[in-house]
Structure formats: structure tokens, C-alpha cells
Amino acid sequence: MSTPTSSVATATSAVDQSLLYPSPYKEFWQAFSKNKGAVAGLMFMLLVIFCAIFAPWVAPHDPSEQYRDFLLTPPAWLEGGQIQFLLGTDELGRDLLSRLIQGSRLSLLIGLSSVVMSLIPGILLGLLAGFFPKAVGPTIMRLMDIMLALPSLLLAVAIVAILGPGLINTVIAIAVVSLPSYVRLTRAAVMGELNRDYVT
Template identity: 60%
Template sequence: MTDRTAELEPPAIPAQPKPPGPLKEFWNSFKENRGAVIGLCIFAAFLFIAIFAPWIAPYDASEQFRDALLQPPAWQEGGSWQFPLGTDPLGRDMLSRLLHGARFSFFIGIIVVSLSLVTGVVIGVIAGFSPKWADTLIMRVMDIILSFPSLLLALVLVAILGPSLINAMIAIAVVLQPHFVRLTRAAVMSERARDYVTAAKVAGAGRFRIMFLTVLPNCLAPIIVQAALSFSTAVLDAAALGFLGMGAQPPTPEWGTMLAEAREFLLRAWWVVTLPGVCILVTVLAINLMGDGLRDALDPKLKRS
């Protein structure tokens, strides 16, 4: 009897594995791109340096050693391990200035991306839900801004506002803003006709709630990727403005300003020009690699099989 009852019982269904959460799924997709993981590690290292630069740097960024002007790095003849990366024309330790320079570059990137992201997303959402005439007006203004070379427009704005680090950040944010406006508007236009938006309207949701709480969260993936790539653009443009004397002013240890101060010593002391340039190169490359990984992980159409 017991055997017969056992035969009539349905076979046990194996337990299904629990699906991974959104963060784990994102990380699984992101880590498939080895270049993106390397970029993330380098970015994290520079971020750590930027945060703890005052404690890591052996000297103050402005401290001068008048008996060690243009001293070469420690591994070259005439160098000393007191200044592992050498000194600049005023006898300031290059290692300390490069470490403090990371703070300014990351500060510039965070402020510029935040300003351009917030204003660009708000304008883009408004354009996506506006009547045709208002949408056309907003987008034509953005097209006019995009028609100018970005660095030239930033130079004009800084010339109007006055050379300083704050004005340079404002100018770069204005230059980057149209990219966020166009991207956000395109994403909103593709989302506003979907069924969940219609259901929200039928449920009585207000216009503001539909715009910023219903539609916008579903448009964040391409915006996040654009923000990561804009970070590297902001660092590059700030360095270019600093090199031209329109950004951070001496003795600020910003990498572009360090290049400008040292350009006349290019043939005599290679390290005062090469080392800030290498820092800019490595930082921008790491952010671009990380941006590629974010794009692959956040856009389902680009995920690798």
C-alpha cells in the first residue's frame, strides 16, 4: 500500500535558483569587459588619492625648496629620493603637486558633470513633454550651442566671466549641457508613448509626477553613460583652459596649469611637462574605459551574449 501511494505521488519539482538582483546583474555584465574593470580600478585609485592627498603627499603643494630648483627624478643622475619625481622651476615637489592636482581635477569633473547633468536633464524632460513650438525652440538653442567648437565656446565664456577656476567650470558645464538635453529628450520621446505612461495618466497622476517620477527613471541608463564620458571631457577641457591661462590660476596645482607653467622648460626638464600630461592621459583613458563598460552593462541591446 505504501509503495502504491508513493507511485501515485507527483515527482518533486526542483527548486529554481533565485534570480540575481539588479546590482549583481549589473556587475556580472560590467566585469565581462576587462578594460572597464581596469579603468574602474585606476579611477578608484585616483579618487582615493584625491580624497587623501593632504595626508599622502610628502610636502605641501606650494612649499618651495630654493636649493633644489628643477631637480630631476630620483632615478636620474643628480636626483634624490627626497623628491622622487623631481621638482619644478620654483623648487616645489612634483609628487606633492601631482597628488594635490588630482583633487582639483576630480572636483572639476564632479561639479561640471553635476551642473550640466541636472540642468540638461530638466530641460530635456521639459522639451520632451512641451508643445511642438516650445520643443523646437529649445532644441534650436541647443543646436546653436553645439555648432560652436566646445573649447572655443568655453574660452569665449571664460573671457566674458573672467579667468578663474569657478568660471571655467561654469563655461564647461554650459558647453556640455546640450548633450544631456538632446539625450534626455530622445529618451523621453521614446518612453512617453508606452503603456505604463498611459496607465499613469488614466490613474490620475499629475503632469509633474509623470515627467519626473514615471518617465525619467526609465531614461537613466544612457544618461549615466553620458555622465561618465562627460567627466573625462570636463577634465580635459579644464586642463586645456588651465594651459591657456583661462582656468585655474597659479600657484593652484591643477594639472593643466602645471603644464602651462612648465612649457618653457620642455627641453631642459622633461619631467615637469611629461608627468602632469601622463596623469591627464591615464585619468581620461580610465574614465573612457569605464564608460564603455557602463554602456555595455546598462544598455540591454549592447550586452554581450
């Protein structure tokens, strides 16, 4: 039968262990929260994501509606600006803030789609190059080296020129340009783990 003293000692030991060995998520957040720039960037990204998801309700005006009486209106804080058009209007009288908010949906879609399209094959190719360094590893890595040797923008423009203009082709071009980074990172992680003592 355990005594109150032993129970208190066990609880104290558990608390000490939690303080000495915090969870990976808690440890990451402690380090992340100390970087003010990273926290500000996270807040900005959350704001962009919020505006992209709720764009129809957040945007103050219809992004395609034209206000003929307010063509090229400057931002509200400048002389001649209107408070109802916080960032002003374009040459057709459309509210710039509303168009930016609506455009964030497309930007977020392109970014997420291109990351997913490059992340999945990048991880698979990196795993193949890491686990089979003599069979397919050199071929995959030489191909990635060739892609890295070309300027990213030039390669993306060439892919779009071959496939033709369009949203899907743009996503494919960005994904292809980003592919070598994921392949190299995955291969490096695999090679590092394969050299550990616990791997037989």
C-alpha cells in the same frame, strides 16, 4: 501543511530564478568586470579620488615648500634623481608628486561641479522638450543645435572671456558646453518611453 519535498522544490525554483534573472546591478557588474580596460579605469579613478580626499596625508611633502638644493631634480628613476622626490622637482624646488596630489583635489572639484551644474538643468530641459514637443521642444532643441554647432573649446573660451577669469566661471563654462548632451539624451529617453504601449 507543506511537505519537505515542496519546500525543497520552492527553494530550488527561487535559486533558479535568481540565476536566470540576476539583479540589474549584478548583471551590470558581470558585464563591466569582463572589460579589463574599464576595470583598470575604475581602479585609477578610485586612486585619484582617494588621493584627492586624503591629499594632506598622502602627499610626501608640502606642495608649496621649496627645496633650494634640489632645483629641477629629475624623476627618481633617471640619473641624478632623488628617491625622496619620486617625480622630481620644478624650477623652484617644489616636489612635483605632492603638487599633483594636491592639484587632484581642485581637478576633482571642477569636474564634479561642472557635471552637476550641467546635469540638473540638462535633465529639466530634456524633460520639457520631451513632454512638450510642440510647445517648447523645438525651441529648446534648436538652441542645443546652435550650441553643438560651435566648437566646444571656442564656446568655453568665449564664455570665460565674457564672464572673466576665475574658478567659478571656468566651472560655468564647462557646464554650459556639456549641457546639450544631457538635454538630447534626456529627450531621447523621454520620447522613447512615451511611445511605449503602457503609456496612455
